Amino acid sequence: MGRSNTRFLGGLFLTALLITLLALPDASEAQKGKGKGKGKKADAAETAPAPPAAPADDAQAKAKEHYTNGKALYEKGSYADAMVEFQTAYDIKPHPSVLKSIGECKVQINDLPGAIAVFEKYVADPAATKKDEVAAKITELKAMMAKLDLSSVPTGAGITIDGAVTDKVTPATLDLTPGEHTLVLNAEGFEPLEKPLTLAKGEKKSLAIDFDKEGRSTAAGAEPALVDPFADEGAVPAEGGEIEDEKEGPPAAFWIAAAVAGVGLVSGTVFGTMALGDEDDFNQKAKSTSATEGDLQDIKDSGERNAIIADVSFGVAAAAAVVGVIILLTDRKKGERAEADTAKARVNVVPVASGNAVGMSTAVSF
Numbered sequence: 001m002g003r004s005n006t007r008f009l010g011g012l013f014l015t016a017l018l019i020t021l022l023a024l025p026d027a028s029e030a031q032k033g034k035g036k037g038k039g040k041k042a043d044a045a046e047t048a049p050a051p052p053a054a055p056a057d058d059a060q061a062k063a064k065e066h067y068t069n070g071k072a073l074y075e076k077g078s079y080a081d082a083m084v085e086f087q088t089a090y091d092i093k094p095h096p097s098v099l100k101s102i103g104e105c106k107v108q109i110n111d112l113p114g115a116i117a118v119f120e121k122y123v124a125d126p127a128a129t130k131k132d133e134v135a136a137k138i139t140e141l142k143a144m145m146a147k148l149d150l151s152s153v154p155t156g157a158g159i160t161i162d163g164a165v166t167d168k169v170t171p172a173t174l175d176l177t178p179g180e181h182t183l184v185l186n187a188e189g190f191e192p193l194e195k196p197l198t199l200a201k202g203e204k205k206s207l208a209i210d211f212d213k214e215g216r217s218t219a220a221g222a223e224p225a226l227v228d229p230f231a232d233e234g235a236v237p238a239e240g241g242e243i244e245d246e247k248e249g250p251p252a253a254f255w256i257a258a259a260v261a262g263v264g265l266v267s268g269t270v271f272g273t274m275a276l277g278d279e280d281d282f283n284q285k286a287k288s289t290s291a292t293e294g295d296l297q298d299i300k301d302s303g304e305r306n307a308i309i310a311d312v313s314f315g316v317a318a319a320a321a322v323v324g325v326i327i328l329l330t331d332r333k334k335g336e337r338a339e340a341d342t343a344k345a346r347v348n349v350v351p352v353a354s355g356n357a358v359g360m361s362t363a364v365s366f
Helices: 002-047 058-076 079-092 096-108 112-124 131-144 252-287 293-330 336-344
Strands: 146-153 158-161 164-169 172-176 179-186 193-199 204-210 346-354 357-365
Touching: 058 079, 058 096, 079 096, 096 112, 096 131, 112 131, 146 193, 158 172, 164 172, 193 204, 252 293
Parallel strands: 146 204
Antiparallel strands: 146 172, 158 164, 158 179, 179 193, 346 357
């Protein structure tokens, strides 16, 4: 039994030792794995990119740039341009200090109402740090403003100052910048009434406008004066106070008669020439043995026809010439008398033909 126990214990010991040896490689590998994991984390920490830096405030940079430009312009005395730069900076990045700079520019260009409005906006800003200083500035500017008490008859007239239409009507109290102004009032039924105005610093002035006395009515019922279209614009007053007619040349009837006479004269000349040509042709054909009686008769008829037309044309020309002379002789006054004389004058032109003779009969009646 002693040996058996000894062998049993020895076998148990060997078994435990073998189990321990088999377990040792797994533990070492675990340790290696842990070491490798830590190395990877360390490498990752070393190679990881740094977080990106916060982007710069572009609006802040642009606003600062415009403000710097405005400050340089202000120091040069370019207050209007400086105000534009300051306003741009404020629009990009609102800040009460920029409002203060805008207000100072308005003071320099004598826009006191605008400066007061901007300074009041500054005081109302919770972030403003110089409220007491700016409030005192507002009081000072208001004391510099001129006041105008404006009234009109009738009341309710619209008010325009220096070309800018206001939302006020008379009677009204206006706060104006000291200096020269142009005031325009618009009342219903009257043309606009313009008034130049000069105000001193801190001045209080009253102005009353009476449109009935100073204005010009444009009432709807008023009609413009009628112009007589038949009036003789060329008439001039004589020494005795009467109106004499100023001659401007022959009347239109004369020129019509002259035109008819001219046409008749030209027509008579043309057809007379053709009649003479026919006469020459007839004489030549009559001497020729080859001419037939029919040819001679055609030439004779053509010549007679042209001669008749020529005589009638000359007669019309003569009659028109007579009428033109009569018109000139009877045209002593224009207007009604000239029309009466023309209406009374009657010319009758009657062509007369008998046998181989052709003529004109003209009768003139008054």
